Amino acid sequence: KMKEVVKMINDARKRGVYIVADMYPYNHASGGTIIPIAENAGWAPFHLPDDMEPFAELRKKMRAQNLTDAERKKLREQYVDELAKALSDKSKREQIRKSVLEGEPHRPSSVALAGWDSVLVTVARKNTHLIGKIFSDIAEEQKRDPFDVAADLVIDEPDLYVAMGVMSEDDMRYAMKQDWLMFSSDGDAWPIIKETDIPLIWHPRDFGGQARVLQKYVREEKVLTLENAIRKMTSLPASFLQMKDRGLLMKGYKADIAVFNPETVRVNATHSDACQYSTGTEYVIVNGKIIIEAGEYNGALNGKLLLLTDN
Structure with missing residues (x-):
């Protein structure tokens, strides 16, 4: 474009x-935690299925403008726990996978647009061996699907940070x-x-x-x-x-x-x-x-x- x-x-x-x-002069956008990669369409909200309503309700509460830092931190911890539970459930993981890979009408996900080879691990405290690697390479090394790599990292280290290479060098x-x-x-x-x-x-x-x-x-x-x-x-x-x-x-x-x-x-x-x-x-x-x-x-x-x- x-x-x-x-x-x-x-x-x-x-x-x-x-x-x-x-x-x-960089093709990677500002970074964030691994969580958005494994739970929504490119940092944009999507409508969760009814059986994942507790998860959706927490997201709604987290968007409130009048939260104290302590309240926001507590909600985030609850949110991460809820997401980890959903990703640990085979059926719910597949629902989330579909949302991440397909996105919403008129709002495709960052992963769908840029691909897993655009997702770069930038900060990790536990999985330090992944720093500087892109998800497509990590998945190939582990012989696993990139989404499953991301989902398991959310469970294992939710504060792992990534950057998205969403700009074309050309x-x-x-x-x-x-x-x-x-x-x-x-x-x-x-x-x-x-x-x-x-x-x-x-x-x-x-x-x-x-x-x-x-x-x-x-x-x-x-x-x-x-x-x-x-x-x-x-x-x-x-x-x-x-x-x-x-x-x-x-x-x-x-x-x-x-x-x-x-x-x-x-x-x-x-x-x-x-x-x-x-x-x-x-x-x-x-x-x-x-x-x-x-x-x-x-x-x-x-x-x-x-x-x-x-x-």
């Missing part, structure tokens, strides 16, 4: 509509070549955290979005020129967001500058270890002051909150 979408945008721009788009390359396409991380700013009681489930785009463009799509695959890629990260978004004194190296503009080596810049974040800074950027200047020297952050806080009214 990407070519259709691009055509729609180009046609709108020809009519004078100021429209752009942004993308993050579509991504086609889109990023468009003059109006910008790059973003679609993520958040996080500190480096190594010791924690909860799984680190962030997406590698948080730490590696821009570096991946420069490494993979400029240096390795040559999908974009270096100049074009930099424009899509700097002057194009600054212009679209009406930042009239940012995004270009010009007299009178704010000195926001990244000094990097295009031959060595590299993304180090992965789905299973997302808290990894990229390397190859030697200096970063924000509002005229250095904050990264020789690749190391110096602790300076030179940022400024930007408001639309500032310009």
